[in-house]
Amino acid sequence: MKWLCLMMMSMLLWTLPALGEAIEGEAPQVNSAEGEAKQAQPAEDAPEPVWDDTIQQSAVTPSAENDGEADDPDATPTPVPSVVMKLVEQQKPLTGIKVGIDPGHQAKGNNQKETIAPNSKTTKPKVSSGTAGVVTRIPEYKTVLEISLKLREALELMGAEVYMTRETHDVNISNQERAKMMNGYGVDLVLRIHCDGADNRAKHGIAVYCSRSNSIAAESYRACEAILPAVCEATGAKNNGIVSNDNYTGQNWSTVPCLMVECGFSSNPDEDVLLNSEDYQWLLAKGLTQGIIDYIQARDGE
Numbered sequence: 001m002k003w004l005c006l007m008m009m010s011m012l013l014w015t016l017p018a019l020g021e022a023i024e025g026e027a028p029q030v031n032s033a034e035g036e037a038k039q040a041q042p043a044e045d046a047p048e049p050v051w052d053d054t055i056q057q058s059a060v061t062p063s064a065e066n067d068g069e070a071d072d073p074d075a076t077p078t079p080v081p082s083v084v085m086k087l088v089e090q091q092k093p094l095t096g097i098k099v100g101i102d103p104g105h106q107a108k109g110n111n112q113k114e115t116i117a118p119n120s121k122t123t124k125p126k127v128s129s130g131t132a133g134v135v136t137r138i139p140e141y142k143t144v145l146e147i148s149l150k151l152r153e154a155l156e157l158m159g160a161e162v163y164m165t166r167e168t169h170d171v172n173i174s175n176q177e178r179a180k181m182m183n184g185y186g187v188d189l190v191l192r193i194h195c196d197g198a199d200n201r202a203k204h205g206i207a208v209y210c211s212r213s214n215s216i217a218a219e220s221y222r223a224c225e226a227i228l229p230a231v232c233e234a235t236g237a238k239n240n241g242i243v244s245n246d247n248y249t250g251q252n253w254s255t256v257p258c259l260m261v262e263c264g265f266s267s268n269p270d271e272d273v274l275l276n277s278e279d280y281q282w283l284l285a286k287g288l289t290q291g292i293i294d295y296i297q298a299r300d301g302e
């Protein structure tokens with residue numbers, strides 16, 4: 001499992017810059033199958049992938065070949081060449097960036113009320129119980145934590161410092177408290193990770209939400225504009241657009257740019273299965289990470 005994760009991460013590290021070039025080059029809309037084929041191979045003018053075997057073997061199975069063989073000098077792990085390490089360093093575009101991840105909900109909802117915004121008298125439950133897969137029956141709080149943990153790995157690989165509101169299910173943290181937690185960390189951006197639900201089972205796709213009226217509304221909207229197309233391209237999911245309103249406690253209380261990602265519909269049979277598959281969760285993590293890189297680079301004028 002660990003080996004698989006590292007492999008996935010290695011692939012991610014390698015494919016992300018090529019993906020970035022494809023997006024910046026305003027490539028025509030491609031369907032997901034073509035998009036994947038493109039990402040599987042580095043662009044023709046990309047540098048040789050000199051590091052693949054060396055890094056994976058020395059990092060993952062340093063002594064595997066030594067089992068049962070005494071004193072084999074060839075089995076000593078080869079140090080990663082400095083030229084390779086330099087390449088890896090250059091591919092950490094989120095170095096110095098703090099990203100918050102709020103995996104939505106928790107094992108048990110909390111129906112006590114809290115105000116939905118500073119200076120508002122309107123209240124909502126502190127944290128609702130969320131949706132569940134129509135086929136898998138897996139509750140949203142589990143799905144979104146799995147996606148969030150993969151997103152953390154991808155972001156850390158890109159050099160980001162990542163803060164989580166929760167890493168387990170057995171917590172009791174209201175949406176207002178989650179926002180204040182991230183405000184306190186002073187993150188550059190917060191992603192609230194959720195799954196959608198609808199009575200109409202045919203509904204599918206990804207949407208992002210941000211506040212419309214608070215102090216960080218404009219900056220949050222800019223983050224949405226970068227992240228939504230990137231995650232739709234990576235996953236092949238339908239783009240359901242950006243929604244800005246003042247209905248969500250977690251966004252309204254935020255003083256740092258903040259958006260909610262509805263990663264797909266748990267109420268759609270196909271998307272439910274996808275949302276709970278390891279492969280699709282990695283695609284979500286990869287697309288969100290690429291979107292965050294795009295946002296930060298646009299923000300910083302690079």
Ligand SMILES: [Zn+2]
Binds near residue numbers: 140194195
């Ligand atoms: Zn939710």
